[in-house]
Amino acid sequence: MPLPTFLIVGAQKCGTTTLAATLRQHPQITMARPKELHFFDRRPERGLDWYAEQFKPNRRTKQWGEATPAYMYLPETREAIHEAVPQARLVVILRDPVKRAYSHFWHTKRKGREDLDSFEEALALEPERLATGTMRERAQYSYVDRGHYVDQLEALARLYGRDRLHVLLLDDLIADRDTTLEQVLGFLGVDASKAGQLEEKWKNRYRVAEKPDQAPTPVAYPPLDPQTRERLAEVYAPSNERLAAWLGRDLPGWTRP
Numbered sequence: 001m002p003l004p005t006f007l008i009v010g011a012q013k014c015g016t017t018t019l020a021a022t023l024r025q026h027p028q029i030t031m032a033r034p035k036e037l038h039f040f041d042r043r044p045e046r047g048l049d050w051y052a053e054q055f056k057p058n059r060r061t062k063q064w065g066e067a068t069p070a071y072m073y074l075p076e077t078r079e080a081i082h083e084a085v086p087q088a089r090l091v092v093i094l095r096d097p098v099k100r101a102y103s104h105f106w107h108t109k110r111k112g113r114e115d116l117d118s119f120e121e122a123l124a125l126e127p128e129r130l131a132t133g134t135m136r137e138r139a140q141y142s143y144v145d146r147g148h149y150v151d152q153l154e155a156l157a158r159l160y161g162r163d164r165l166h167v168l169l170l171d172d173l174i175a176d177r178d179t180t181l182e183q184v185l186g187f188l189g190v191d192a193s194k195a196g197q198l199e200e201k202w203k204n205r206y207r208v209a210e211k212p213d214q215a216p217t218p219v220a221y222p223p224l225d226p227q228t229r230e231r232l233a234e235v236y237a238p239s240n241e242r243l244a245a246w247l248g249r250d251l252p253g254w255t256r257p
Contacts, residue, residue: 003052004032006065006089006188007081009156010072011149013103014095015170020067022181025198028190030057032066040077040084041070041135048084063089063188070139072152082159089188090156095170097147097240098224098232098255104143106221113140120228147236150243171253233257 008016017035024031032054037043039051057064065088071077072092081088105122108114116122122143129141156165166187172180181195233255244251 002055002057002064003048003085004055004065004088005063005085006091007071007085008065008067008069008091008093009081010069010092010152011094011100012069012073012146013100013107014069015093015173016067016069019091019093019173019184022198023184026185026190026194027060028062028194029188030055030061030064032056032064035066036068036070037066038068038070040080041068041074041139044080051084062190072156073142073146074135074139075155076135078152078155078159086160088160088164090160090165091184091187092149092153092156092165092167093170093173094149094167094243096251096254097149097236098229101143101147101232102221102224104146108140119143120225123228144232144235148239150239150246153243153246167247169251229255230257 008020010016020031020035023029037051037054039046039054043050054066055064071081102119105114105119114122116125122141126141126144130138130145133141153165153167166184168180168184178195181198182192185192185195234257236255237257240251240254
């Protein structure tokens with residue numbers, strides 16, 4: 001059975017569900033079900049034969065993959081992925097890390113996996129949780145740490161090379177959907193002219209606006225405290241500056257100090 005030819009490896013709460021659901025419609029792409037197999041971070045004991053069985057390419061399929069956003073963040077999974085599928089293409093979608101962190105917290109709360117009452121409490125406890133937690137706990141409570149994207153991208157590039165890594169922004173997918181999808185499809189080596197035929201699949205955080213010319217809007221949760229927003233903006237500023245240089249582009253609309 002074939003191992004995946006590509007993986008959407010992150011980042012969590014950045015639009016991986018939307019991207020995977022949209023790519024699934026392309027006639028030359030087959031996505032695994034469920035979307036997140038969590039093989040490399042939670043189920044490696046099942047073995048590569050089990051993993052390969054989760055992919056069902058057909059005669060039209062040119063690329064097949066899955067989307068587990070924890071893969072990008074955890075060093076152990078990055079190494080395991082490269083060992084198993086060294087020729088795979090990796091897709092990463094990113095979002096303002098301040099917004100990502102806050103969305104991550106509320107997602108964890110709603111799943112019943114976070115006992116703390118406030119985002120600020122979780123931020124204060126995060127260093128201890130990351131230092132002493134299991135792999136799954138580190139993935140679960142890494143609200144701030146996950147947003148230092150450039151460190152993770154550099155690690156992936158060292159393993160795979162920049163040419164096997166495609167990075168897009170959620171902002172671009174919302175603002176210029178077809179062009180952004182064409183770039184992803186081109187990177188995957190499938191028919192990019194199909195981009196305009198793929199139906200938008202906004203999941204979870206986003207709902208489709210009533211008017212076609214409006215972008216999806218975030219699903220509501222309590223507003224982030226302005227002081228916390230400012231503090232996180234300062235925390236992320238050096239990392240975001242490095243990321244912009246690494247990508248060779250600006251990061252418009254991202255929270256700044």
